[in-house]
Amino acid sequence: MIALGIGLEEYEYPYPVHFLPLTNDLQSVSMAYMDIPPSTAQNGKTVVLFHGKAFGCYYFRNVIEALTGAGYRVIAPDQIGWGKSPKPDIHYSFQLLAASTAALLDHLGVGKVAVLGHSTGGMTVTRFTLMYPDRVTHLVLEDPLGLADYRTGIPPQSEETLYDHELHWTDSDVIRGYVAAYFVHPDPKVWEPLADVLVRVTLSPYYPQWARSAALTFQMIYQQPG
Numbered sequence: 001m002i003a004l005g006i007g008l009e010e011y012e013y014p015y016p017v018h019f020l021p022l023t024n025d026l027q028s029v030s031m032a033y034m035d036i037p038p039s040t041a042q043n044g045k046t047v048v049l050f051h052g053k054a055f056g057c058y059y060f061r062n063v064i065e066a067l068t069g070a071g072y073r074v075i076a077p078d079q080i081g082w083g084k085s086p087k088p089d090i091h092y093s094f095q096l097l098a099a100s101t102a103a104l105l106d107h108l109g110v111g112k113v114a115v116l117g118h119s120t121g122g123m124t125v126t127r128f129t130l131m132y133p134d135r136v137t138h139l140v141l142e143d144p145l146g147l148a149d150y151r152t153g154i155p156p157q158s159e160e161t162l163y164d165h166e167l168h169w170t171d172s173d174v175i176r177g178y179v180a181a182y183f184v185h186p187d188p189k190v191w192e193p194l195a196d197v198l199v200r201v202t203l204s205p206y207y208p209q210w211a212r213s214a215a216l217t218f219q220m221i222y223q224q225p226g
Helices: 057-069 094-108 120-131 159-167 172-180 188-201 207-223
Strands: 018-024 027-036 046-050 073-077 113-118 136-142
Touching: 018 094, 027 057, 027 094, 046 057, 046 094, 046 120, 057 073, 073 094, 094 120, 113 120, 120 136, 120 207, 159 207, 172 188
Parallel strands: 046 073, 046 113, 113 136
Antiparallel strands: 018 027, 027 073
């Protein structure tokens, strides 16, 4: 199996990827995103997709096809720390992710949008809606995290502990089982390509940087409940 860079440089997304330069936590970064026009008569509406913790926006392929086929413009960013976006060592926050998404929409000249968030993306999209209520026409949550405060039942973990866990989360069978569990009716044709991305990233010589980013975003989820 061929390794993937931690920016998924060798991995082809379903639509062209663009990059928006930003500054996060005093670091220069760039936000990867797909901006997909309607594939049929446009309805003048735009949907923004917020991905979950384990994936980048590439896994929204079927959702994008359905929405663009219904006349929507779809904007699907990789949040900073995920996918083709960089993996900086910064203080991650849902406020920061939401602000970066708003900056992307400003860059694209997009005003009001419908928003959809899956899993951890549900926490991000909720924060986005709270920060920019006048921009959001519809809020859709798909299996969201953050509906409970995990701090009431889970002991706090040090960043060193979380980093060590991520650094050694490299068993391909464990990763494949983890991804398959996302599906009520797991179809290998669907979940195996998604698992392959995570497995191939562990083969990168820069995987420790990916693991560090993953640990920091786990802390974000734990410390910033919705």
